[in-house]
Amino acid sequence: MECKKCKSPSIYHQKHSGKHFCKECFINDITKKVRKTLGRNIIKNNVKIGIGLSGGKDSLVMAHLLSEFFKPIPNAKLIGLMVDEGIDGFRTDGINNAIDFCNEYDIEYKVVHFKDYIETDLDTIVKLAKEKNLTMNPCSFCGVIRRKILNKIAIIEKCDYLAIGHNLDDISQAVMMNYIEGNIKKLAVLGKDSKNSKFVKRIKPLEKIPEDEVLLFADFLKLKYHKAPCPYSSLSYRSEISEITDQLEENHPGAKYSIVKGFERLLEYLNVPEEVGVCKICGDASSRDICKVCTYLKELEILEKSKF
Amino acid sequence: MECKKCKSPSIYHQKHSGKHFCKECFINDITKKVRKTLGRNIIKNNVKIGIGLSGGKDSLVMAHLLSEFFKPIPNAKLIGLMVDEGIDGFRTDGINNAIDFCNEYDIEYKVVHFKDYIETDLDTIVKLAKEKNLTMNPCSFCGVIRRKILNKIAIIEKCDYLAIGHNLDDISQAVMMNYIEGNIKKLAVLGKDSKNSKFVKRIKPLEKIPEDEVLLFADFLKLKYHKAPCPYSSLSYRSEISEITDQLEENHPGAKYSIVKGFERLLEYLNVPEEVGVCKICGDASSRDICKVCTYLKELEILEKSKF
Missing domain, CATH: 3.40.50.620 (HUPs)
Structure with missing residues (x-):
């Protein structure tokens, strides 16, 4: 199969799109998509x-x-x-x-x-x-x-x-x-x-x-x-x-x-x-009274070690 | 195990709730739930x-x-x-x-x-x-x-x-x-x-x-x-x-x-x-110009047989 862009030999078949890519065009495709995402x-x-x-x-x-x-x-x-x-x-x-x-x-x-x-x-x-x-x-x-x-x-x-x-x-x-x-x-x-x-x-x-x-x-x-x-x-x-x-x-x-x-x-x-309050223990943003991390540390009985 | 309600021998264990039921209490439980749904x-x-x-x-x-x-x-x-x-x-x-x-x-x-x-x-x-x-x-x-x-x-x-x-x-x-x-x-x-x-x-x-x-x-x-x-x-x-x-x-x-x-x-x-219009072909409610049924019948080339 050929690369759909440059017609060089294909090295990758993108199943969901049906497209074939050579190495260079594949790298360009990914790069473009990521640039677009950003x-x-x-x-x-x-x-x-x-x-x-x-x-x-x-x-x-x-x-x-x-x-x-x-x-x-x-x-x-x-x-x-x-x-x-x-x-x-x-x-x-x-x-x-x-x-x-x-x-x-x-x-x-x-x-x-x-x-x-x-x-x-x-x-x-x-x-x-x-x-x-x-x-x-x-x-x-x-x-x-x-x-x-x-x-x-x-x-x-x-x-x-x-x-x-x-x-x-x-x-x-x-x-x-x-x-x-x-x-x-x-x-x-x-x-x-x-x-x-x-x-x-x-x-x-x-x-x-x-x-x-x-x-x-x-x-x-x-x-x-x-x-x-x-x-x-x-x-x-x-x-x-x-x-x-x-x-x-x-x-x-x-x-x-x-x-x-x-x-x-x-x-x-x-x-x-968005429910954002503050953790009563560490003061970080939290949707609950006590944030997830402090809750875990409490359950593990190592809350006193926390430097958060 | 015993039925959680009447203490008779259990015949069904409802895994997600952890409850055991006898036949009669199981039937009652289902009946109640359905009545509540209605x-x-x-x-x-x-x-x-x-x-x-x-x-x-x-x-x-x-x-x-x-x-x-x-x-x-x-x-x-x-x-x-x-x-x-x-x-x-x-x-x-x-x-x-x-x-x-x-x-x-x-x-x-x-x-x-x-x-x-x-x-x-x-x-x-x-x-x-x-x-x-x-x-x-x-x-x-x-x-x-x-x-x-x-x-x-x-x-x-x-x-x-x-x-x-x-x-x-x-x-x-x-x-x-x-x-x-x-x-x-x-x-x-x-x-x-x-x-x-x-x-x-x-x-x-x-x-x-x-x-x-x-x-x-x-x-x-x-x-x-x-x-x-x-x-x-x-x-x-x-x-x-x-x-x-x-x-x-x-x-x-x-x-x-x-x-x-x-x-x-x-x-x-x-x-x-809610987008409800009317199918151009059969006149039934449809969110598209042509409803799903008429679309299928058209693809199958049997639309003329439709009595909708």
């Missing part, structure tokens, strides 16, 4: 973007593209933000990949640790939760605390935006999870930017790029990314949902796009008022 | 209800319960409405079950045929679609035409309501299908009663009862229902989605409830304007 409001002068970097393919592809987009923009700044959760035999490798990337691309970076904020690491928390018979999913805990820490350092670093490497698969999974749980408030939060000034505006440059295309892009660019999956990920509800969305995509190419686009259309008609 | 506005004097009857477990359980509820109500009328699509070796048995039921329960009934309205039957249409290489799913066609016919006879019979035997499984599947397709208008239609006077108000007495409980109820009552699945059902997108919702329910008891309840909460915040 829009003109973001790629501009004097902007500072914090990039959440895990060292995996998604975060490095995102960082590569952001670095390309901002090269010609004067006074724009990028900073890599790495969070070390403390997952033995896993996270250090990822962070090393991210540091090597930042050095190669000449991007400033900062590493922070769960330990800096809660005096303990994720491995210890998972053990503690088991001892206490708490039905806490490691990913749920890790997710909220990582988000809180990333937001905190993005504020400290005076970032205008916080870029997160979620791809189309991640987003379609999140949408489906909330549909299934019937969690309307989380659906609304997922889709709309918070107006609360305590949250740095999040951008998701890869939100329209399927995971397998991110992977192909990373390989074409010979990015040295961290390949091992998180040892806790197989325990997650998300991995169950990802099997469902993968199966749907296999049987109905474009299903992941249709889930996310349908959700975006839904948001246009959805008017859920 | 509410006081429906079970009242001088009302006429058309009951869509296929002869399967859902429609007969629904008809049994409606018959029980309306026994003490003066001047209320029930009428069984059967649609014969023309599916060889399948539908006749179902309709015979439904007729036997109506005779036993002393419920008036009426049988109408696809042939009465489009001069042909579903089997012929499926063959025709294949010959014409149309990618038409039998269930999609059958669904819209059956709905149209049921609505038509409910109007002719001056019914105030049209009762449909959809159970919790059916509804959770429909919600998921529309979430995945991203079909916001169909989601809105699914959840809200049409205000258009050309549509008889639909009620779904079993909407909060899971399929396996409907089955158990039918067996406890020794209802003689039609057991064979429709020969076309395995071809359907719906059967693919039902595998997904069944798997979710297995891993997370209550998942089907949470999908439907979440959808109901979503509807409270969802404001999709």
Whole structure:
């Protein structure tokens, strides 16, 4: 088959669109889509973007593209933000990949640790939760605390935006999870930017790029990314949902796009008022009296260790 | 285990609630839930209800319960409405079950045929679609035409309501299908009663009862229902989605409830304007220029046979 653009031999067939691409046109296609997702409001002068970097393919592809987009923009700044959760035999490798990337691309970076904020690491928390018979999913805990820490350092670093490497698969999974749980408030939060000034505006440059295309892009660019999956990920509800969305995509190419686009259309008609108060314990923005992180720490009886 | 209500030996464990039931308390529980779904506005004097009857477990359980509820109500009328699509070796048995039921329960009934309205039957249409290489799913066609016919006879019979035997499984599947397709208008239609006077108000007495409980109820009552699945059902997108919702329910008891309840909460915040015009061909209510049924008949080149 031929590339639909330049007629060179095709190396990738995009099932949902029926299009064939050569390597170069594939890279251009992804680059264009991501630029369109970001829009003109973001790629501009004097902007500072914090990039959440895990060292995996998604975060490095995102960082590569952001670095390309901002090269010609004067006074724009990028900073890599790495969070070390403390997952033995896993996270250090990822962070090393991210540091090597930042050095190669000449991007400033900062590493922070769960330990800096809660005096303990994720491995210890998972053990503690088991001892206490708490039905806490490691990913749920890790997710909220990582988000809180990333937001905190993005504020400290005076970032205008916080870029997160979620791809189309991640987003379609999140949408489906909330549909299934019937969690309307989380659906609304997922889709709309918070107006609360305590949250740095999040951008998701890869939100329209399927995971397998991110992977192909990373390989074409010979990015040295961290390949091992998180040892806790197989325990997650998300991995169950990802099997469902993968199966749907296999049987109905474009299903992941249709889930996310349908959700975006839904948001246009959805008017859920944003309830943002302040956590009574840490003072951070929270829709409840006590924020999720403080609730978890309380259940684990390690609230006194919190530096939030 | 003991029944949670009367302490007799339990014969059913309701996984999602953790409750155990004896036969009698199970029957009471279902009856109460269905009565609550219907509410006081429906079970009242001088009302006429058309009951869509296929002869399967859902429609007969629904008809049994409606018959029980309306026994003490003066001047209320029930009428069984059967649609014969023309599916060889399948539908006749179902309709015979439904007729036997109506005779036993002393419920008036009426049988109408696809042939009465489009001069042909579903089997012929499926063959025709294949010959014409149309990618038409039998269930999609059958669904819209059956709905149209049921609505038509409910109007002719001056019914105030049209009762449909959809159970919790059916509804959770429909919600998921529309979430995945991203079909916001169909989601809105699914959840809200049409205000258009050309549509008889639909009620779904079993909407909060899971399929396996409907089955158990039918067996406890020794209802003689039609057991064979429709020969076309395995071809359907719906059967693919039902595998997904069944798997979710297995891993997370209550998942089907949470999908439907979440959808109901979503509807409270969802404001999709109802677009009801009139089909240019048949004059029935339609959100498009040409209604779904007329569109299908046109594609099949049998529009001239339509008596709609």
